[in-house]
Amino acid sequence: MSASRRSGTTDELGPDEPERDGADLLAALLDGMDAALCAFDADGVVTHWNREAERILGWTAAEAVGRHGFAGWAVRTADAEEVESRLLSAMQAPGRQVHEFALLTKEGGRVLVRTQSAAVPGPDGKPAGVYCAFSEVHAQIDLERSIALSEALFDDASWGVVLVDADLRPAVVNGHAARALGTGRTAVLGRPLGELIAQGVEELESALTHVLAEGAPPAPAEMWVTLRTAEGEQRRCWRSGFLRLASPLTEEPVPLGVGWLFQDVTEAKQTEQEAALLRFRTNQLHRAARAAAECEDPAEAASVHLDFALAGFADHALIDRMAGGSVADGEGPVRLVRGPATPSGAPGPSLPAGRAGLPVRYSDGHPALQCVERIGSVRASAGSTEPDRTRDWAVARQWPADSVHALCVVLRSRGRTLGVVTFLRGASRTQFERFDATYAEDVAVRIAAALDLAAVLERRV
Numbered sequence: 001m002s003a004s005r006r007s008g009t010t011d012e013l014g015p016d017e018p019e020r021d022g023a024d025l026l027a028a029l030l031d032g033m034d035a036a037l038c039a040f041d042a043d044g045v046v047t048h049w050n051r052e053a054e055r056i057l058g059w060t061a062a063e064a065v066g067r068h069g070f071a072g073w074a075v076r077t078a079d080a081e082e083v084e085s086r087l088l089s090a091m092q093a094p095g096r097q098v099h100e101f102a103l104l105t106k107e108g109g110r111v112l113v114r115t116q117s118a119a120v121p122g123p124d125g126k127p128a129g130v131y132c133a134f135s136e137v138h139a140q141i142d143l144e145r146s147i148a149l150s151e152a153l154f155d156d157a158s159w160g161v162v163l164v165d166a167d168l169r170p171a172v173v174n175g176h177a178a179r180a181l182g183t184g185r186t187a188v189l190g191r192p193l194g195e196l197i198a199q200g201v202e203e204l205e206s207a208l209t210h211v212l213a214e215g216a217p218p219a220p221a222e223m224w225v226t227l228r229t230a231e232g233e234q235r236r237c238w239r240s241g242f243l244r245l246a247s248p249l250t251e252e253p254v255p256l257g258v259g260w261l262f263q264d265v266t267e268a269k270q271t272e273q274e275a276a277l278l279r280f281r282t283n284q285l286h287r288a289a290r291a292a293a294e295c296e297d298p299a300e301a302a303s304v305h306l307d308f309a310l311a312g313f314a315d316h317a318l319i320d321r322m323a324g325g326s327v328a329d330g331e332g333p334v335r336l337v338r339g340p341a342t343p344s345g346a347p348g349p350s351l352p353a354g355r356a357g358l359p360v361r362y363s364d365g366h367p368a369l370q371c372v373e374r375i376g377s378v379r380a381s382a383g384s385t386e387p388d389r390t391r392d393w394a395v396a397r398q399w400p401a402d403s404v405h406a407l408c409v410v411l412r413s414r415g416r417t418l419g420v421v422t423f424l425r426g427a428s429r430t431q432f433e434r435f436d437a438t439y440a441e442d443v444a445v446r447i448a449a450a451l452d453l454a455a456v457l458e459r460r461v
Contacts, residue, residue: 058106091127200225298454314423321419371408413452
């Protein structure tokens, strides 16, 4: 059955040639449309009904064409007059008229639809009927919501949204992501991610490639990256989620790229790491105290504290004791004698040194001497990544050659300075921070107490 009634006219050339072009072509066009279409003549009789209208309501063209309005079959009788007046009012109004109302399916269900209707002019230019296109409202609302969501994500979202194409280059970037990357929304488009991210780009590109091939991972991933910014390199942690984008217009999904959504969780992760580190270091202090309590020699107990403090904190450590045991503030020049120290170049417990009691020849301005003079912690760093210069810097200060960062903490007990404990890190570790100095000072208190007790026992002997 055609989607419209046949006109029943014949061609002027003879009755053997029916007018198939107009009616059949119109029926084919209507049936091929994705929208539900119907039409009414000036009296309100249904003249056209396409397949999409049949799909939505269940009424075939044979059942619909020829009926007067929707009364009694496609709408409730109580609503029929209002619906018909709305539809036919389009003949007297300019442009398209938009309405929403409920229609009935063949099975008796109700479907809320949104209609767009307009007048159909006749040969004399006067309205000869009305055509009506309608769709289920929920489908329209879903589309509007999708558009609204897309606009909100790229305008107002409080997390970064980046659409990456199949070549792993940003195609669309929202404002939050542009600020996180330290660039403008248009400046980042089409650029390789490696131009924006100094470290961590391999992990990110590997994740994007996996999503393109296999689909989205089941859970967000936390990625540490180092960004190139005008202020220098910045270390950030992004909690990232990924979505594979495929074209909805093809039967077989064609990958369009990846939707990458991320939030900056750097502060939260740093707080979490610092809390875990604090728990570990507190545990180390308790373990060191228990192990030191088993030592008969207080000097050995000081070395035990030093060894426990090294775990996860530094690569080397050494103790410089004051010549003569201790010095009151402002009492004579500072002379330091090397005491226990970790072996250079290999792991192991601290080894005794300085049995001869000869002072270490530290140059003026040495961090250990500054530490004694200031009665506080002193941090120092080579400030260079060149191996030769770094080695010269460490050797000149009489530290292991692979040392790059140093932290010197004064050893104090009962108002007297007993010496200095120095912690050293290699190039693979970061510089010492104030958070590290607090821990080192706690260790120094325990070492100083053990050294002071050792000095008291020596004087008694």
